[in-house]
Amino acid sequence: MPTDIEIARAATLQPITAIAERIGIPEDALHPYGRHIAKVDHAHIRSLEARPEGKLILVTAISPTPAGEGKTTTTVGLGDALNRIGRKTVICLREPSLGPCFGMKGGAAGGGKAQVVPMEAINLHFTGDFHAITSAHSLAAALIDNHVYWGNALDIDLRRVAFRRVLDMNDRALRTITQSLGGVANGFPREDGFDITVASEVMAVFCLARDLADLEARLGRIVVAETRDRKAVTLADLKATGAMTVLLKDALQPNLVQTLEGSPALIHGGPFANIAHGCNSVIATRAGLKLGDYVVTEAGFGADLGAEKFFDIKCRQAGLSPSAVVIVATVRALKMHGGVAKSDLGRENVEALERGFANLARHVENVRRFGAPVVVAVNHFHADTEAEHAALKALCRDRLDVEAITCRHWAEGGAGAEALAHAVTALADSGPAAAPRFAYPDAMPLEAKIRTVAQTLYGAADIQVESKAAAKLAAFEQAGHGHLPVCMAKTQYSFSTDPTLMGAPSGHVVAVRDARLSAGAGFVVAICGEIMTMPGLPKVPAAEGIHLDAEGRIEGLF
Known part of the structure; x- marks a missing residue:
């Protein structure tokens, strides 16, 4: 064949x-x-x-x-x-x-x-499209550091910049980095990191937007950092959304x-x-x-x-x-x-x-x-x-x-x-489509929404929310985001957070180790188990077998 x-x-x-x-x-x-x-x-x-x-x-x-x-x-x-x-x-x-x-x-x-x-x-x-999304995200990341470099009028706390960089490639070495080294001309050093482009909130906004106007409005709601007195800083505050929309227009x-x-x-x-x-x-x-x-x-x-x-x-x-x-x-x-x-x-x-x-x-x-x-x-x-x-x-x-x-x-x-x-x-054709019955109501607290998904859909006994994640969920609710749905980030290989636990496991505990606010996309991400938002390459990556033949045709892609 x-x-x-x-x-x-x-x-x-x-x-x-x-x-x-x-x-x-x-x-x-x-x-x-x-x-x-x-x-x-x-x-x-x-x-x-x-x-x-x-x-x-x-x-x-x-x-x-x-x-x-x-x-x-x-x-x-x-x-x-x-x-x-x-x-x-x-x-x-x-x-x-x-x-x-x-x-x-x-x-x-x-x-x-x-x-x-x-x-x-x-x-x-x-x-x-993915290059445009990566570029728009990268522009936003550059504007954050540029704003700080030129006086930081918004009083962004560099310890609380939540907007990571992205790249559409598996590169585990970039999960956590230190940036802006090399002296005063290069800005203020801080910890940063990369996610894969498909995990970018810009990607989520892109896929949930109804049109260009909705896209720009959603981009403006993306929370990128906090000030020293813990107020949210958005891309609208940084005046980034017009240029980002231009990059994403086509x-x-x-x-x-x-x-x-x-x-x-x-x-x-x-x-x-x-x-x-x-x-x-x-x-x-x-x-x-x-x-x-x-x-x-x-x-x-x-x-x-x-x-x-x-x-x-x-x-x-x-x-x-x-x-x-x-x-x-x-x-x-x-x-x-x-x-x-x-x-x-x-x-x-x-x-x-x-x-x-x-x-x-x-x-x-x-x-x-x-x-x-x-x-x-x-x-x-x-x-x-x-x-x-x-x-x-x-x-x-x-x-x-x-x-x-x-x-x-x-x-x-x-x-x-x-x-x-x-x-x-x-x-x-048996009749009109019924409106979906959602797993939880909007008014349910965020932690309860995560627990509901884990218990009713994953067969879990309960969830275990680490203190860092619990504090973030509480802060999101206090800031008025408690009505948002949750987006569970976990291994795809199991109903549990253990990828080796196959079949239909029951009675396990879903560990929630972190949470991220995606206010522009309109959901809260619950990061469970060891899932990574920047994957790594396997021991023998598919790239090793992809090449051009003597006639210039691609071989090994699939």
Whole structure:
């Protein structure tokens, strides 16, 4: 079987104007980046406001394992399948980050015959959105230190600067740094550090903003530091927001590409779900809902992270109501949750599958808490057996009263997900989408919100909030931010904060070691366990295998 990049390279792509025409976007509303990528103009996005909206389908997954689940592949395959059965569908995805591309994960554009293309461009610099976000964030960081250098009229306390720098690359050496060394001309030395760009509050603001005006207003609410008498200093105070918005103006236009089968896809924004809210931009999702009868979008990692934040943060702020949720699972991954080593996954093991089923069961139950109807997509791998698939379908039917559908979109494209498409439309068309039932009310205290998520969705006995985090949460509430939702930053590999604790652990304690205010984005980040907002590279990073061949083509990306 050819590799993903070989499949993508062999495809005949349509001009992006033809893809745009399918969903009613005129050529003069496009800003082309070559023949196969274009940005959709702000003015055209505004012109869609009066149109009715289509139905929103959320794709999420079980807790990820090294065996692979294929959530993005399923999102693309489902979108292709819906278009195959005559439902005008737009796919909405996040943009890949360079850090994982060169680190552990590789590319993030789907796989097999269910990909968005051009794959190399999407996985690398694409249209420069991440560079623009990094630059806007860097401008804000520079303006903070420049303000202090030129007299510090706002009386910023250098010990209480909360706005870290960012870089879209995994670089553990930059997690904590000392800056401005070398003498008076270089400013005032202080401790600082870097996060990865996808953890930047500017990224979160970018993805939650409704338009350019909302973007600038949200940027202005970002709290970057405190004064010596503990008053908040914002980017509006530093007069940074106008220039930052200028840098982000073009980037805020959604990116239009296509799948291998010619389905339109809006790929825009890219916050991680283990350290941020993990959803593509509100602008892209809303545009998709105006342009298509259905929108298929995904939330990052498992449903305990991405889907919870999709409901409690994105739906809460943007007023979205999914008509159906697809939870992606694989026989291989469930056997890993049942205790099977990766090297033994090729052997039939129904007993391990039954043990690992607890992970899927909790995710299904969690999604149902939000009031959305659920279907399970079982992504087929070649070593799976009929007995394993039959057992999984029976478990879903008998224990959860949910339908599980075997999908072969990786090998067959949209044709391999038609059964899933029919099941999704049956759920989505059964009636109007109900407003989500959020995990907690706005009025609940921040610590209680964290405890509620941990106990009801993670199966935890309780939370343990370290003193530093508790003091910050109390300060956020005193400053009037207690109504905000919480964004849980924790490992994606487990319901607990221990990445080795697989399956569906219960009775554990979720350790909250820090908290960050994201007033512009409109949430409070609870940093749990050992999760890092600047990842490191693995022992053998993917970058070591990425290169150009003799003909100048990229090899090793995926």
